[in-house]
Amino acid sequence: MIRSMGMTKKGVMLNDVDVQRLMMPDMKWYWVDMEAPDVDEASLMAGVFKFHSLAIEDCFNDLQRPKIDSYASHNFFVLHALNKKTLEAEEVDCFVGKNFLVTVHMNESPGINKLWTQVQGGSLKGDGAAILFYRVVDQLVDEYFPILYRMEDRLDHIEDNVNSKSYGSLIDEVFNIRSQLLHIRRTVLPMRDLLYRMLNLESLSHIQAHKAYFRDIHDHLLKLTELVESSREMTSDMRDSYQTINSNRMNQIMMTLTIVSTIFIPLTFIAGVYGMNFAYMPELQTSYGYFVALIVMALITIIMLWHFKRKGWFDIFK
Amino acid sequence: MIRSMGMTKKGVMLNDVDVQRLMMPDMKWYWVDMEAPDVDEASLMAGVFKFHSLAIEDCFNDLQRPKIDSYASHNFFVLHALNKKTLEAEEVDCFVGKNFLVTVHMNESPGINKLWTQVQGGSLKGDGAAILFYRVVDQLVDEYFPILYRMEDRLDHIEDNVNSKSYGSLIDEVFNIRSQLLHIRRTVLPMRDLLYRMLNLESLSHIQAHKAYFRDIHDHLLKLTELVESSREMTSDMRDSYQTINSNRMNQIMMTLTIVSTIFIPLTFIAGVYGMNFAYMPELQTSYGYFVALIVMALITIIMLWHFKRKGWFDIFK
Amino acid sequence: MIRSMGMTKKGVMLNDVDVQRLMMPDMKWYWVDMEAPDVDEASLMAGVFKFHSLAIEDCFNDLQRPKIDSYASHNFFVLHALNKKTLEAEEVDCFVGKNFLVTVHMNESPGINKLWTQVQGGSLKGDGAAILFYRVVDQLVDEYFPILYRMEDRLDHIEDNVNSKSYGSLIDEVFNIRSQLLHIRRTVLPMRDLLYRMLNLESLSHIQAHKAYFRDIHDHLLKLTELVESSREMTSDMRDSYQTINSNRMNQIMMTLTIVSTIFIPLTFIAGVYGMNFAYMPELQTSYGYFVALIVMALITIIMLWHFKRKGWFDIFK
Amino acid sequence: MIRSMGMTKKGVMLNDVDVQRLMMPDMKWYWVDMEAPDVDEASLMAGVFKFHSLAIEDCFNDLQRPKIDSYASHNFFVLHALNKKTLEAEEVDCFVGKNFLVTVHMNESPGINKLWTQVQGGSLKGDGAAILFYRVVDQLVDEYFPILYRMEDRLDHIEDNVNSKSYGSLIDEVFNIRSQLLHIRRTVLPMRDLLYRMLNLESLSHIQAHKAYFRDIHDHLLKLTELVESSREMTSDMRDSYQTINSNRMNQIMMTLTIVSTIFIPLTFIAGVYGMNFAYMPELQTSYGYFVALIVMALITIIMLWHFKRKGWFDIFK
Amino acid sequence: MIRSMGMTKKGVMLNDVDVQRLMMPDMKWYWVDMEAPDVDEASLMAGVFKFHSLAIEDCFNDLQRPKIDSYASHNFFVLHALNKKTLEAEEVDCFVGKNFLVTVHMNESPGINKLWTQVQGGSLKGDGAAILFYRVVDQLVDEYFPILYRMEDRLDHIEDNVNSKSYGSLIDEVFNIRSQLLHIRRTVLPMRDLLYRMLNLESLSHIQAHKAYFRDIHDHLLKLTELVESSREMTSDMRDSYQTINSNRMNQIMMTLTIVSTIFIPLTFIAGVYGMNFAYMPELQTSYGYFVALIVMALITIIMLWHFKRKGWFDIFK
């Protein structure tokens, strides 16, 4: 699918006209958007726009890292959108020239669609391709925030439940979020580095002229980096904290077993001894033998409980 | 809420006069403070002060990272205050011009209030906006110290109790402090980087003229960074140390259970054997059988205790 | 084994001609490939090509790190191929001059073979040695991708099975992949640094003239680095997650043992007491004694189960 | 307490003379040392020496990080001494001018005292304030070494005892040393950075003239950094190694319990069955029943031992 | 011990002649080697060679970090040799001048001895002191390789045995190697940094003239750094893998104990109940009571086994 729009120097808006028309000298700016271009549409890139073959190759290869390549007549940018549902990175490629922007993407891009409608509605202020390109980058990066805020909220919620019973079932989600953050980081970090390069490459005179706008996006990406990094640290802290809770609970369980066992096992042994059927066992014949045995058992229990208390073994249950 | 003060070149102090008055050429300096500005007040920024739209946007958006943006007629600074109770970062935005300071914040700021009273009382030395701005930054950063000192004290206190019984209940607090430090770091680190940039940006001629003062704040922030980082390392060391204590205790518990069990289980078995009701069990009929059984049991106990001792199993209780 | 090809300035392709012929001034470019060179072939390097003795030494020594050494008449590059089967790095050494490329490798190189056939088939566009060298580097680096994609797929597959029963048997493979990634990193990171140096060394005028092509390889290596690093992080996250699963399961096991033991051990003790053979045990003679004993046992069981439930011990099995 | 000494250009040594005398133009160099200065003495700094108010403030505030502040007539250095007993950092502030050194410290400083005596004894070679200042820094840094060597020795000693019985009681000390190293690092790292800055600040012409001497201190601090870092790594390795030992021991303990229990529990059950008092139990009445039961028990034991051996469970005790 | 050799400009080799002779202007180059110099020999350094006092001090102090100090008439290098047996670093100090090399070391150095013999045998190519110094550095660094290759081989061997029975006894060696690597790193990393500085210091004109040779050593040190770092990572991976194996084994042990206990403890309780001696226990008097009891016990066993199987508890033994 291919669509186009442009504005003449006289301020007339053109919609979905022929590419040849757009390349005429009376255009102030134009924007061509290709979604999953077919062979004919793709051939425009090399044939009409004269884009560099390595850049075209990158459009059709699998996911590239965000980057900038400068060629004689145009700059080529690889950007990442984040898919709201799958959280996967999706490539949006931009060719930016003096008065044009060509965007290429294999998947439908809600961000591009939204922006297309806005620009058609006349929302574009400023003098053309550079500010148009700013709007694209800004739109894509703005879409990262709700995804990361949702993750941060989820982590905050889990952290509030650290000591609750249901924490065990929450730890799986912590690992999930940690894994998703690792993937998102592969979009956010290179995008941040890309914006930093844009701001510092003298050769990008278009961008230099609108530095304040691109610096604003760079600020966003710095904040996003911080969000990703500190959210990942949060997950590792939560994992450690869960491990401590688990190990405390294990101590309590084993303490219970040990106290019960070490008290009753000797008592059961004594009972076993006097349950033996030897013909000659003098204690059995006395009338007070049974009571003496019970008293001895009670004494052993008391001594053991006192011993455990003195060693502080009951403190673990507090 | 909006309030203002200023000093004329003749040294007359003006309080809460109209903004138009402050912008007259006879002012040496003036300070306008906006707390949670309403629509009218906010419109002053673009309409009267002619601040850049991206900067105004940052004031009303949620928490920005500390940063500096330079525009033609003013510099825009995002600063962070730390709320003493919630420990949350709160944004304080500063527009600094040749002879003015405009501060904007959404929450009540105790630091700004305190400083406002001091400056009204005539405590401002030096020639105007730059030194006024220094006082704002200094005030906000000074308020970080008591928060971090309290955390450090708390950690020192917990560390002193590592081997006490109550340590188990303290480890939760360690995780809490660790989590709070992670949040505070997101204020302290970018503030430190901001001060570093201030000191090294040639374009900030106002600040360059008072370098010693801003360097002093930078020193504070270096010290705060160190406090945050080493406190976080302290928490991870305490967590590891707690894990070791826990695992030692577990070893002691299981050792107790194992010693008691392995001694009594065989004895109880022997007692069980002679408690069987088989018609023909020759040992049962002898007059010394019972005593032989008791002696055998005693021997087994002694051999086992000696075996455990030789393997060093009792050392664990030391 | 030694083989050669070249093209004269008039566009005639020569195959496996004498090295002396190739060095005549009418050659546009030529390529000499040595696989496990014997003594005679090796002597060409010093004797005919006049390569530097340190560079020749590196060819015959064990695995060198990827690097570049510049000499008067030629540049010397150490590259790494990754063996698809063993995943071991294999050295491919390149001497690049104004109009020649000499490749030296001790093992058979499928990548070099494939490229040799392509170039013989006339696929070489551009003006000679630099573009030929580009093709070699590109070929070797392209072969890294399937290896890393396979590892990533394997890890994704294992991650999907984290909670399944068979996870225990998968963790061994995680450690294997982690170990292989450590080895592969020793190829990918220095190769990335090498490409970065190539792009920034002013003295490499050949490469500077084809910067876009070598930048493309550098992009690939940045992406590979990211793949290696995030795959390694994935393995450590999976290890931590497995540890948590293991420790949860241990808690369940011990909980089961403890509940069963602490309920039955006291009951068995009571049964043992009334199994004693003392002559005078008043409870035994009553007609209701047995039933009272059974009721007491039932009560103890109920109280214990209620106690465990109140402490939330059954939650662990959810 | 304040004390002073100085040397006139004619080589006459003055001791504890008035500060005004020292500031006369005929002095080659002079040194004023203030220990916990009272109000009168402190007022000299601003009143007579004209030191910058921010620098004076730092002297009286709590512990500052090591740093350098350059003012018009003097440089201000914050240095750290390490207290041999408490291992706490103690601030030593130095004002260094063309021909003077003023040292300020709140605690008694054994290093300053020692140096004072030496210089009074005429040990000062070279032309004055810069070399005097070098002696101060050198003295303070030299005192770090015995502290760190003692820690390293202690760690080496503990490492030699990793497998001994008493290791458990040594691990506490490892955590202590780790915590102390964290504190010492906060002195050593900033001191190293300070010396690096001294060596590279062109404006410090005094120091540049004696670069070899300050470089020597910088070497010491590089070595100290390495000592701190690798000692900290040693402690984390020892902690991990202790955890492994602990977990091995736990495995041995549980293995013992499991082997004894799983062998005797079924046997005891069999004994229990034939201890039941049912009226009709045919096995009980035969004359060989008892012996068959004993043989069955022996067989069960042998089979179990063989099964455990085949599974390698006894290997754990090796 | 002191020894010397030198070559006159006419190409005459001198052996063990007087130091004064060597300093005459007709010498092309000379080398003086001091092993554990006595007071007389040491006095040559300051008295005859006029070396800087700080450099001489470093020779006699304990182990310095590898470094370079430049003085007017000579450069001073601290190098490290690794002792093959103790793996300890041993300092080799080099004074390098226009036409001389003076080496000083406190221990016998096999590397220096080997090189001395070679040079005496006439193996020195090139024009003197710089190439002689290159030979020394090269010799010392070449000796690092066998040590690290041995460690890497040992680790590879242990890794191949991860799942074998004897792994437990191998983990101690892993910790040993890890500790040795930590020590060796303190030699390799500063040596690498030293070579990097040599290559980039313009003032070292001798070395700049033989850059290819020193770059070769730098390559070696980069490879050694990689070996040390990835070997250390290997040890930490092996430690984690061992922990997982240990914890799996613990799970198996406890599972065995729990299954056996939870099955037999209730059965033994039932047997205990019918072993009680109450006068009135109706079940005991029936002729089928015993068989009913046995059947109930069998049913309990079957239900429990089925329950455990359904919960997947037997999977752990696979």
Ligand SMILES: [Mg+2]
């Ligand atoms: Mg990417």
Ligand SMILES: [Mg+2]
């Ligand atoms: Mg931001």
Ligand SMILES: [Mg+2]
């Ligand atoms: Mg970051």
Ligand SMILES: [Mg+2]
């Ligand atoms: Mg960050």
Ligand SMILES: [Mg+2]
């Ligand atoms: Mg962070």
Ligand SMILES: [Mg+2]
């Ligand atoms: Mg962390």
Ligand SMILES: [Mg+2]
């Ligand atoms: Mg922030």
Ligand SMILES: [Mg+2]
């Ligand atoms: Mg500080």
Ligand SMILES: [Mg+2]
């Ligand atoms: Mg720090």
Ligand SMILES: [Mg+2]
């Ligand atoms: Mg820091």
Ligand SMILES: [Mg+2]
């Ligand atoms: Mg720290």
Ligand SMILES: [Mg+2]
């Ligand atoms: Mg740490």
Ligand SMILES: [Mg+2]
């Ligand atoms: Mg390598």
Ligand SMILES: [Mg+2]
């Ligand atoms: Mg890439």
Ligand SMILES: [Mg+2]
């Ligand atoms: Mg990376």
Ligand SMILES: [Mg+2]
């Ligand atoms: Mg990367």
